[in-house]
Amino acid sequence: MPDEVPSREVDGAPRYADSVDALFDVLLPAEKNSPGAREVNVDAVMRTEGLVRLAIAQGFIAPMAETVVSALDQLATSARVALNRDLDVLASFEVPLARFSQLPSATQITVVARAFDDPLRRPTFLVIRAVCFLAYLGGGPSDLGLRTLGYPKFENLADGVAVSGYPRMTDGRVDDYTFNQQPPPTNGDDLSLVLTPEGDLL
């Protein structure tokens, strides 16, 4: 795990910029020394122009109705305002007049689970989920999430695109890719019936 992962207080009540910010933390939460969506700068990915259409085109999100895609076009601005409002409406069913960001963590999880079950809300929540994982797994400018999984750090961000070279050990040596070992033979499996000596199927 990367040693520079920010350690933040996760036991106390975190402060959120808005309810969408709190939603990020529900979908992909931080733990001590392990970043969540907010720590990997999910906001930067939200600002990607045409993000929803690009994410659908790449298969990160299943195809959805054009009306939903259009509504989510301005994911970082108008769509975020609408989503904040919707989250707070959902929160108020749990605790009158409360914002989603003010709810206890367990209640937030319950609210989000219900939203995923709601056919009308589900597409929007799938998009936000995808944005969180995009940010965490190399789709944005932060490498903290990938490094948590064992990937090397990005080599540079000079062109604004996340770039990663081949895996290296922490001391800079190139990592070992192989066990450099021949597997033991399998008794009774005669491959001469299916393979040529060159290694093609007969």
Next chain:
Amino acid sequence: MRDVIIIGSGFGGAVMAARLSAALSTLKPGSKVLVLEKGADATGAFDQRSAGTPLNAQGNRFRHSLSPTYLSTIAQLHTDPVGAFKPGSPSMTVVTGTGLGGGSQVYDGVSLRAPTEAFEQQRGGRRLWPSLYSRASLSPYYALAEQRLNVVKPEWTDAKAPHWQLLTKRDFIFAEGCRRIGATAVPLKIADRNDANEGWWNEGQRFEGRQSLTKNYLLDAKAHGAEFWTGCAIESIEPTKDGYVVRGTDSRTLGAIEEECRVLIIAGGSLGSTGLLLKSREKFSGARELDPNQLLGKHVSGNGDYGVTGEVGPAFDRDVEGFKGKPMASFCPSFFRQHQFILIPFYAAPLYLALGQFSTLLKPKNPLAVGRASTEVANGPDGRPERDWGLAYKQRLQTFGSRMLTMGCLALDACEGEIRLSANEQATEVTWRETDPSTEARWGAAVTTMRKIYEALGGQLYLDGYRKEGTVHTAHPLGGVRMASDSTQGVIDANGECFSNPNLFVIDSAMIPSALGANPSLTIAAVAESIADRLIRGVGLRSLAARL
């Protein structure tokens, strides 16, 4: 009027560009093949005017990034937005490469010859492949393609080879799983040269190790004077008195393209070529009707692709580190004779898995289930289906480096897919309405075998998109403009020439009439090599010289 225009630069178009450029240089000096490519020139070496991100330190435009903005420049997903099998879920998704070099920019270099059985498949008592083709008849052309693509077979161990040229840890563990169920994994032939194995091979090979077509066939074409126009999307073709006119848009200038030629070769891949012909169908009428039997887009194979993810158990004493090294370097052929599938372990970006594309990180409710939409997500501790978000899911993702193993099968399917135009006729869509029982049986046997491999390693198989939603995922679309012995069975003949339109060829994955049971790039190149050879020599069809 130009002599030859080629639309597309993948394994069919690149071979034809190389061979016909060389032939033209002696047949008609000064005449140039024009290659029109919709995507960008990521190498920066063929079309200096190509749009794209700035060149990197290696002198090309590749990045290693999962940014959707970047990925959209090298790959494209085609799907069924309606849900032909299950409302709300795609019935099929197809990933294709974009840009100069086509699929070779994103392929994993696997270069197996297709098995004899692939060429001998029949439907309704008729052989699918024209009699011209068999494994034996293609052998010399396979050899040519292997030489040009620099196909090699990596080793498990070699004191002289750098470790990144050897089979990966993932391959060794897969082999151990196979051994424990009585099967065998062996090295896989791949197109490769001094690959530095930078890990994210799938996202663009900026260190020049991948044997993409820009390093061989397209380079040959360039050396023989071929012109390359990238960023040029061709929207229609139309017959003229002496040939064909192609029309489209140049994305760099937003200007219109209109070029006429005597010989037109369409090589935009299964999706691209089929889509272009579907859009142009109405421009061909009377004796030149393009598709009188309404066969365009029908009988599309996914090459039997079926990918899964699972984990190796905590008791197994080695880490998988599945994201390191060559993306594919071994395979298990043990089940091909009985079930017509092979198994390949492969690299997969964690992002695709986390978002549930082709496979999930969730457990199936019924681990033994096989078949389309056969099972749902297992319940978690709270009695509800496991969630694909939240702390528990994030912690499962954290096993990616150490425990997760991704593998898939390639099988002989029954070409159940279809390519069609979207409602606005601007895009191509794919559907897979029903799975033939023969395909279902092969996939069922493959999934059962893969589950046994995971269990033999103390782990478990996760739920995949086919069993959960009924979605067929493939990176190997074949067919759509099927070649056949006569026009009742296909749109083009055995040489790729349209039955009703002389000098109009389709030479790429769209012409392949069946699944291959092996990754298809080498076979597409070999078929193109054979057609180029016959066309230049005038064997079995009018020679290139006679057509100019």
